[in-house]
Amino acid sequence: MSENEAVGSSGGLVPITEGEWAGWSTWQGDAFEQRAGPFYEKQNADGSRVTAFRAEARHMNGAGFMHGGCLMTFADSAIFTIATDALGDSHGVTMNLSGDFLDAAREGQLIEARGEVTRAGGKTIYVRGIATADGTPVLSFTAIIRKVGPKKT
Template sequence: MRETDDWGYASASLCAEGEFTGWRHWTQDPYETRSGPFYMKREDDGSYLSAFRAEPRHMNGGGFMHGGCLLTFADFALFAIATEELNGDHAVTLNLAGDFLGAVPPGALVEARGEVTRGGGKTIFVRGMVTGDGKPALSFTGIIRRLTRR
């Protein structure tokens, strides 16, 4: 992994206080920062876990997490899951699809885990699962396109 990249895990800011002390988050994406902030950490097995705590501002009119918030978090998780494959390169989401599986209440710990199902070139395929307090909330698949540096 490059230590001098602009977007990869190594460049993510380290959280120094609160529930997510020791986790990292990207500060270069104003929308994700305002929506979350969302956090990630590398697990002992080399995979990446993403998480955030569900707050009242993340809820819909029915009192459960808004589907748009779940999809925004899944989009963040795509890039966390693909950290090693991206190797610090810039990329964009080409496709993100999800199936809603269950409601997430306020206060829940929301987590995402997944895997790269195909990589090695400019196009990276990812699948994952978002849970709320350990219960399935959203299964997702996504396609990331690596960008050429100018």
């Protein structure tokens, strides 16, 4: 599927086969993330996961830098990619998300997020990560996810 076909469609995680995002996947069924990003994700050969999107003019604030709310929205999406294995067959909701802005992101830059689960047990998952713009750290974040039940099939 091309990246243009994926955006706005209904459904689950689908692979992108053409364009800049070939080899990545995106969540078709999350209309908010599609409009905010769209955000893409993939699993690397080492098992780590990365989430990314390309910064566009619509993501910028009045000063021409990426809006902080856009970065936090991206981090909120990224924590679920980072916690995929810990979530298993459960859905989750964000209980807490904190971020420290480190630098400005600009239009055209590749925004990526990586991280780790620092603790998981029962219904609670703790995540920390960093978002970068063309490799420069722009946001560090920590989050707590609460599992809320099995995923619908």
